Amino acid sequence: KYKAVIFDLDGVICHTDAYHYQAWKALADRMDIYFDETINNRLRGVSRMKSLEIILEGNMGAALTDSEKQYLAEEKNNIYKKLLENMGPGDLSNQVRQTLNILRGAGIKLAIGSSSKNAGFILKQIGLGGYFDAISDGNNITRSKPDPEVFLMASEYLNIPKEDCLVVEDAAAGVDAAIAGGMDCAGIGDEMELKLADYHLKNFNDLLGIVLM
Ligand code: B16
Ligand code: MG
Numbered sequence: 655k656y657k658a659v660i661f662d663l664d665g666v667i668c669h670t671d672a673y674h675y676q677a678w679k680a681l682a683d684r685m686d687i688y689f690d691e692t693i694n695n696r697l698r699g700v701s702r703m704k705s706l707e708i709i710l711e712g713n714m715g716a717a718l719t720d721s722e723k724q725y726l727a728e729e730k731n732n733i734y735k736k737l738l739e740n741m742g743p744g745d746l747s748n749q750v751r752q753t754l755n756i757l758r759g760a761g762i763k764l765a766i767g768s769s770s771k772n773a774g775f776i777l778k779q780i781g782l783g784g785y786f787d788a789i790s791d792g793n794n795i796t797r798s799k800p801d802p803e804v805f806l807m808a809s810e811y812l813n814i815p816k817e818d819c820l821v822v823e824d825a826a827a828g829v830d831a832a833i834a835g836g837m838d839c840a841g842i843g844d845e846m847e848l849k850l851a852d853y854h855l856k857n858f859n860d861l862l863g864i865v866l867m
Pocket of ligand 2: 662663664665666698699823824825828
């Protein structure tokens with residue numbers, strides 16, 4: 655049914671949420687701004703700048719200039735990148751690695767569709783540098799999820815029509831992006847939050863039943 659699968663990165667292929675949280679928390683503490691896990695949950699799949707805006711909500715965020723916001727976003731990214739250095743091939747689960755290999759062995763094209771500008775570095779860290787047939791990430795888009803751009807670019811890079819691509823997402827913004835792009839989507843994680851997805855994966859390898867049927 656599908657010729658390609660486009661995977662979100664953070665929250666699907668690997669988990670960098672804790673590092674995002676630590677980095678934003680360090681920045682918020684420095685600015686004496688309240689930040690907790692609940693706010694962090696709202697940042698999933700959302701771009702760096704939009705994330706900063708969410709954190710600044712009700713905290714005089716509107717009083718900051720664009721270049722001040724740029725500086726803060728960069729500060730967070732510097733802390734985050736340092737934390738990413740702790741990642742290694744052990745941060746890729748056996749189940750994810752094996753599922754990817756089976757799909758690829760069956761001739762399915764595999765791509766990344768991530769909001770992150772650090773996607774390339776993260777993939778290298780977990781041993782998947784050069785693995786995917788195409789990478790569409792925060793560096794080649796102008797509009798972040800829930801805009802479909804990142805997934806449409808992935809299907810273009812793969813040269814496979816979007817109707818033949820399945821998107822795998824862990825965040826509501828990503829499911830909305832897939833739907834907006836007219837693509838089928840499988841959600842992994844909180845079923846309530848991802849209820850608009852066409853499929854729900856209890857485990858990553860449930861994908862095999864959907865794609866290889
Ligand atoms: P960066 P995904 C997203 O990745 C993360 O879920 C989100 O929390 C983050 O703000 C965004 O990437 C931007 O990341 O600061 O590294 O450019 O889930 O779309 O793979
Ligand atoms: Mg994600």
